Amino acid sequence: MNPIVYAIPVFMVSILLEAWIAHRRGVNTYDIPDAITSLNFGILSQVSGVFVRVFTFGIYVWTFDTLRVGTLPADAIWVWVVALIAYDFIYYWVHRFGHEINLMWSAHQVHHSSEYFNLSTALRQTSTGAFASFPFYLPMALLGVPPIVFGTVALIDLLYQYWVHTELVRKLGWADRVFVTPSNHRVHHGQNDYCIDKNYGGIFILWDRLFGTFTEERDEEPVVYGIRKPLASYNPVWGNLNVYADVIRKSLNAGSILAAARTWFDPPGGRGVALAHLDPQSVKKFSTGTSRGMQHYAVAQYGLLAVIVTYFLAIAPALASADRMLWALVIVLSAMSLGWLLEGRRFARLFELARLVTLGLMLAFFAQTSF
Ligand SMILES: [Zn+2]
Ligand SMILES: [Zn+2]
Known part of the structure; x- marks a missing residue:
């Protein structure tokens, strides 16, 4: 286990x-x-x-x-x-x-x-x-x-x-x-x-x-x-x-294959680049102004998701690999859906609805075949 x-x-x-x-x-x-x-x-x-x-x-x-x-x-x-x-x-x-x-x-x-x-x-x-x-x-x-x-x-x-x-x-x-x-x-x-x-x-x-x-x-x-x-x-x-994407972009612009390869071993700030001074007062924390209601909804949904994930981790070794992949996919899409809701994306509510229906059907199907 x-x-x-x-x-x-x-x-x-x-x-x-x-x-x-x-x-x-x-x-x-x-x-x-x-x-x-x-x-x-x-x-x-x-x-x-x-x-x-x-x-x-x-x-x-x-x-x-x-x-x-x-x-x-x-x-x-x-x-x-x-x-x-x-x-x-x-x-x-x-x-x-x-x-x-x-x-x-x-x-x-x-x-x-x-x-x-x-x-x-x-x-x-x-x-x-x-x-x-x-x-x-x-x-x-x-x-x-x-x-x-x-x-x-x-x-x-x-x-x-x-x-x-x-x-x-x-x-x-x-x-x-x-x-x-x-x-x-x-x-x-x-x-x-x-x-x-x-x-x-x-x-x-x-x-x-x-x-x-x-x-x-x-x-x-x-x-x-x-x-x-x-x-x-x-x-x-x-x-x-996202940082892999940045490094891929940098290595594509590096000029030669050797330089491209070296990009992956450079320090994140760039080779030979001195650390820029940061004024701690200037840092603004990221926020999308998520409404209180949506925050509470996300907490409640996360609580449910945590139970599902715990259950998945417990039974994963016994699952057939196709089932394991399906569970993993639904869990990853659930985490993404909550993220999009918190960001207030336009398509997020529709995606969330589709996720809830899929999850409901999966749980019902699973309950029927397991008990
Ligand atoms: Zn730490
Ligand atoms: Zn660290």
Whole structure:
């Protein structure tokens, strides 16, 4: 069973709790269209993961089975501890490349495309990142880290990072200099000059201190979240693809095949280009002025969609591949429909109606054939 199935209810309850506490404290940390969009990115990431993981984890298992130079025992505690530290070390570099190389930034930018910072931001995950990042972890398979240990430490590293996406926990003293914490991860999500390309760690911020990318949060300059070239959309599919489109455009104009190829390995700001100064006061958060009624409708529909997605993730391994594809398609179109409604697109209401009818028929058909 996909362990995220068990985590989803915890995510939903903690997000509601954080939003309620923030509301009571008068902290403006949530925006409903932004949060729904973050959660839609999370849905797309999990649904695509059903298909991608078979491939990436499959290659890990194949490498372990056929190429490993030794075998580390899965029943020894030290193996788990060393594997977690090794995973976190590799994660630091994968994450760093995710900010410093166009090919990997095109995938990772999804996580930074929110202009808010709360627990829902943690779930704003890419759907395309695994292809470029998983080869970096294969040395663990070569060294004999069993797949069960690898899969578990990868999950621990990912789940650890959930709680650090909040403005409600301020500085934590020495912990901010040893572990990744809300304070140092806020810096990572900032677009202020001092925040760019800082604090890449997953569990340990020690890697950043070791490799010179650590910066403490400044009390005198509030962090402005998001990316320098804003997404300005609630469409999670476009959110996953827009930077790839930019890099493709740049590489087509590069002049030669070599230059085109190099574009993919340039830093996102351009090779040799100095970072432009950003006046934090000048940043306006994206909004389409979605009506209150539509925001509440989207929340209610998202609640329903979350239940459907949880159910899909639970039963996906047992589904025939055509059924799996059909479910995935309807879920992705549902997330897009909610995005279009929040953006107030002209065709959105008609599309939503078609989606509800399709979903209703599918659920009725499924209920009839399953019970
Ligand atoms: Zn990042
Ligand atoms: Zn983050």
